[in-house]
Amino acid sequence: MSRWEPNARGRIEEAALELYGERGFEQTTVAEIAKRAGLTERTFFRHYADKREVLFAGSRALEQFIVDALTRIPDSTAPIDAVGTALEATADLFRERRPHSLRRQAVIAAHPELQERELIKLASLSAALAETLRRRGVGDPAASLTAEAGTAVFKVAFERWIGGSGHQDLSELIRDSLAELKAVTAGARPD
Template identity: 50%
Template sequence: MSRWEPDAASRLMKAATELFDEQGYDATTVAEIAERAGLTKRTFFRHYADKREVLFNGSGQLERCWLEGIEAAPADAEPLAAVAAGFDPVAEMFAERHAFARVRSRIVQANPELQERELIKLHKLAGVVKGALLRRGVPEHAATLAAHVGLAVFSVAFGHWVEQNDPARLRALFDESLAQMRSVTSA
């Protein structure tokens, strides 16, 4: 494959996830990723700050999708209902990414550094969701709680989704996890 062919970022992501899955994250170098993708290290660093970002570069899109759903929620929606309105566009975003999400999850779970990075990205996402709720006029304490509950629901549902074989089931898992959360906290 020519190093001048289009879609270098996708090629690098594919090469990186294959190598991380085959030989482990720590054992994989940027040079190996670039070589497998048929590109140079310089090209790698034009697209990604470091090899971790190959696995986390979709976080901005996740934030935008979730915000889109919150902003589309009815003005009188309760805070958690507004947060849950973000599940629709998020599920759509992941509709075609099940195979990648499964491999990515396996890679992240095998590496404490990546687990830490995942927690940092989720904490940032909670702040973004909280900010959207504050803009809707939700009091700060309620916005913080709703954002973190929404992230917990997302994380649990997503974890179940990557473990099973039905890529179309993510949206239903969000609803089931939200219902379970409500059941657990109703007492």
């Protein structure tokens, strides 16, 4: 096996998802993932700290993408609308990766430990959004409430997107979920 292999991260990710689907997360070892990817365990650990990290390695990049999108929105935009627009910007990222997202979510849904890690990821996103809103001049508790609400909107929309037929766009589901939230907080009864 050569020392350098192209697209090692992608191959590890694909091998891990295949094995998690075939054997289950807990029954799959790093050695098996590396072997399936045609790599060594050492190469695996150069890219990922452990087998869970394969599922969550993109979390920081996604968080930064959303924060960057939020910083580009005019300060005159209402905080919840700014967060909604920033979240909608993720739709293009996920559109291309829907099959991957479906497989990833199936693994996470089957393991409480991974579900907990997913919630930690969402809490980190909420904290980053709140901090960005504060930098935009939104005070507390409004910044924290808006960030938490935005994160909930994203979670609900993403779950609907994963659970749906794939015909509805994620950005549309984010808009719909945000509209539902606004209706509920305005005192309207949901449909």
